[in-house]
Amino acid sequence: KSRPYKWQRVLLKVSGEALAGDRTQNIDPKITMAIAREVASVTRLGIEVAIVVGGGNIFRGSSWAGSSSLDRSSADYIGMLATVMNAIFLQATMESIGIATRVQTAFRMSEVAEPYIRRRAIRHLEKGRVVIFAAGTGNPFFTTDTAAALRCAEINAEVVLKATNVDGVYDDDPRFNPNAQLLDSLSYHDVTSRDLSVMDMTAITLCQENNIPVVVFNLTKPGNISKAIRGERVGTLIGG
Numbered sequence: 034k035s036r037p038y039k040w041q042r043v044l045l046k047v048s049g050e051a052l053a054g055d056r057t058q059n060i061d062p063k064i065t066m067a068i069a070r071e072v073a074s075v076t077r078l079g080i081e082v083a084i085v086v087g088g089g090n091i092f093r094g095s096s097w098a099g100s101s102s103l104d105r106s107s108a109d110y111i112g113m114l115a116t117v118m119n120a121i122f123l124q125a126t127m128e129s130i131g132i133a134t135r136v137q138t139a140f141r142m143s144e145v146a147e148p149y150i151r152r153r154a155i156r157h158l159e160k161g162r163v164v165i166f167a168a169g170t171g172n173p174f175f176t177t178d179t180a181a182a183l184r185c186a187e188i189n190a191e192v193v194l195k196a197t198n199v200d201g202v203y204d205d206d207p208r209f210n211p212n213a214q215l216l217d218s219l220s221y222h223d224v225t226s227r228d229l230s231v232m233d234m235t236a237i238t239l240c241q242e243n244n245i246p247v248v249v250f251n252l253t254k255p256g257n258i259s260k261a262i263r264g265e266r267v268g269t270l271i272g273g
């Protein structure tokens with residue numbers, strides 16, 4: 034069977050921060066609609082798309098734990114619940130333009146969404162539905178980047194596409210160093226040894242151990258999400 038596109042099944046990671054755009058509200062509906070439209074355009078091509086959403090636009094466990102009476106695990110559970118809010122918002126947006134979308138949560142909230150069932154998720158994808166994985170890994174002390182790597186490996190997706198607000202990975206922080214260079218490609222080792230803030234260590238090593246390439250790209254540039262999903266060169270490729 035010929036493969037017209039580089040990937041047949043992808044895992045798109047959308048951070049909470051990306052959903053917020055530059056608004057003071059938690060979610061910018063223009064961003065969720067832009068994501069939905071671009072995902073729609075690639076599902077029509079037959080590419081299967083699973084999404085892991087973050088929650089940092091609403092609640093980030095690590096920044097609350099310790100600074101208040103919240104212990105880390107409780108804070109992280111609140112963070113995981115935040116990802117469910119984003120997931121339902123994104124699902125509703127996708128369905129409003131006719132893309133069949135299922136949300137699966139890592140812990141049970143069966144009135145709201147399906148529980149995560151690996152085989153069922155794969156079945157949805159095969160039927161052309163988009164699956165949004167919410168509540169991260171279901172465990173405190175992890176991140177949604179790790180959930181993205183984990184779900185990618187579980188459902189045999191070929192790549193993690195990490196949508197961010199920056200163009201990719203730089204050799205230095207572009208906010209402080211105007212000469213920072215955007216890197217085209219990197220090895221996993223480059224990321225871990227140079228401490229480039231791409232993903233946390235748990236996430237990147239999980240990708241490395243399972244030979245999952247990661248593409249870091251800017252979702253605020255129109256067309257970039259669909260380009261990344263179609264396998265066109267965009268952003269920085271890690272481990273490819």
Ligand code: UDP
Nearest residue numbers: 049087088089094109112113169170176177
């Ligand atoms: N979280 C967690 N376990 C997971 C995934 C997420 O405890 O497997 C919690 C954690 O508190 C995190 C929050 O959910 O801060 C939101 O997720 P994340 O920070 O990864 O979102 P993003 O940075 O992508 O917006």
